[in-house]
Amino acid sequence: MKILEVSDSRTWSGGTQQVLLLCQELSRREEDVTLVTNTESELEKRGVASGLKVKPIRMRQDYDLLAAWKIRDLIIKEKFDLIHAHHPTAHAISLLAAKLSGIPSLIVTRRVIFKMKNNPFSKWKYQSFRINRYVAVCQAVKRLLEDYGVNHGRVEVIPSAVDLLRFNLSQDKETARKRWGILKEDIVVGTVGNNGWFKGYTYLLQAARIVTGKHPRTKFFFCGKGTEQMLIQAEELGLEKNVILSGFRTDIPDILACFDIFVLPSLQEGIATAGIEAMASSLPLIGTQVGGIPDIVSKENGLLVPRGNSQALAEAILKLLENPILAKNLGLAGRKMAEQRFSKEKVASQILELYQDSLNR
Template sequence: MPDGHPRIFHFITRLLKGGAEAKTIATVTDLDGYEFTVGHGAEYDSEQVNRLERTGVETVCFPLVRHYNPLTALPAVLSLAQYLRREQFDIVHTHSTEAGIIGRFAAAIADIPHVVHTVHGVPFADDRHHTLNRFVLGCERRAAEHTDRIVTNADVIASDYLHRGIGSPDQYTTIYSGIQLDVFENAGPATDLPGSRPRVVMIGRLADGKGFNVLLDAAEDICDDDVSLCLVGDGPLYETLSSEVEARGLDESVFLTGYRDDIPNVLAASDVLVLPSFREGTPRVITEAMASGLPVIATDIAGIPEQVADSESGYLIPTGDPDTLADRLNELLESPDLRTTMGRRGRERAQMFSVDTMLAKLDSLYQGLLSKSATDRLTR
């Protein structure tokens, strides 16, 4: 514990530009009084690594840690355990499914004093094969045996995990993902977005599970010359979605913008946020949209109902239901007054999700674990 600062190792499967990464980076760059190191798997964005390194946070790549690759899982556990044993961290804090399982087993082998795991999104979903769901469930149950605290982004996620037999109630803590609210409240609109207003926007990594086809199905019923839909983000589905938009004849109203680093300005230039995902945690982009004064239409899953007050700050819809999505979009697009009213209520609701509150709760969690270690040493 050099300079008296506890050493904490954060471990995440992929260090890309998603919500889980944003929460992790905010923690290690903004929470004072600790020495943080961030470990990540084979997939990473060099800009994210450079951002951490510039702030003095060491990063370590573990190339054997790969997204849903069981062949490399065991050697990844052994490699990480060797590293953790050598570095002797006070706390290991894992994030996401693969890193959470591999990291907690490795921490147990290395005899790390305290282990925390954050559930950023529920990995069990209808669009995944039942065998994979059963395998992940078994791993989660075993990994929970080696975890001091399990942090969820919503109360409903903790209830879901407990119902599935993962851990015990005393292990769970809910800490909402926090953002810098004022950045979104005060942003000016981007002037270079394609299409015209009213503008519907979906922001996120272009990957499976986000419901893009559901949105494109709905778009065929709502998009015309007066409405534009922007898919903001990058990812493995970019080319597929681009071809799909053209094949459906939607290229005059649906636009793929690629990755943008000015999300506050994108939201300020938009009128409705949609997120028809099949699996999520408590998506940061929903909080960002509410802070920007946008109504939100999102699926009624995981922690989203704790963010979006149905029929007040937006609408909750079933997964895989383009007809309901189109109906709700049409209601909002046809009524600027309804958009304004819901946006105002969403901005009020967003106060629950500030980054300062998130960091204070994480600090309290860490201090509680470290105090327990100190007490245990005194009583030996």
């Protein structure tokens, strides 16, 4: 089977990390996989550094005819059996390339739960018979696609994956915390993700004010692009001594090693890759009841709270702060869940099975 993976993303995110993990695992299994990336993208750099076959093609917007024609030429020249598109613009361009080349199978992954537009172009993009199967990363995304008119039998739920060897129990917690000036007696509540309104970080800051009123030694660690811009808001709440705003980081295993509790305060979310990585790091989770978060956070490994409710977030954090045995047991259960459901090996096997099924239909 000759596989072409396509992503238009220029920046690094949980989604691009998933594309790289999948390609690395397929390559390790000696599958014939080629990765098409946007030119000068972070995924291109990391794919090349990983030894993958990478073909950079400039992808500017949905229905970029020049990019679609270049992918069409690549499909015909290399005789690919299947194309798998991973981001919205790659989805549209790959759909054009599939139509132009006649490739047997087109798979599309959708990770977000933003509603699709109600226009003819969007309807063709999502409802086209040229798309053999969809990969939805959680049940909420599956429902979104089906409600938009995608045939029920074409949507398969396959979660995001984690490299378990990268996130492990042997991480040096003491050294990691020292780098950030975190003392042994400090409790660290943290989150990872690029700052945006839908991440709900404002509510977590408000919860931090409540928590630090009872436990002044608690630190709140925000890691992700744009988090450094939250300083003014933190100062207005009197939290400047209790927050760490790291900005964008690539050393996520070391960042997670600093944490005692991981929080997903999202107002809207597909499936949070960072939450799965926190599970693999044996951290107890607190998450909001939105999108795909209930797919990864349950009473077995954490606590669920209503979205947009800083008081509920604070109460959940305080419950784990004041019950360290409960927090530890939830964290260990989360690691076991990550091993059973979210390993890159298991997820890659599910996707390969989907590939084969789509070609056999």
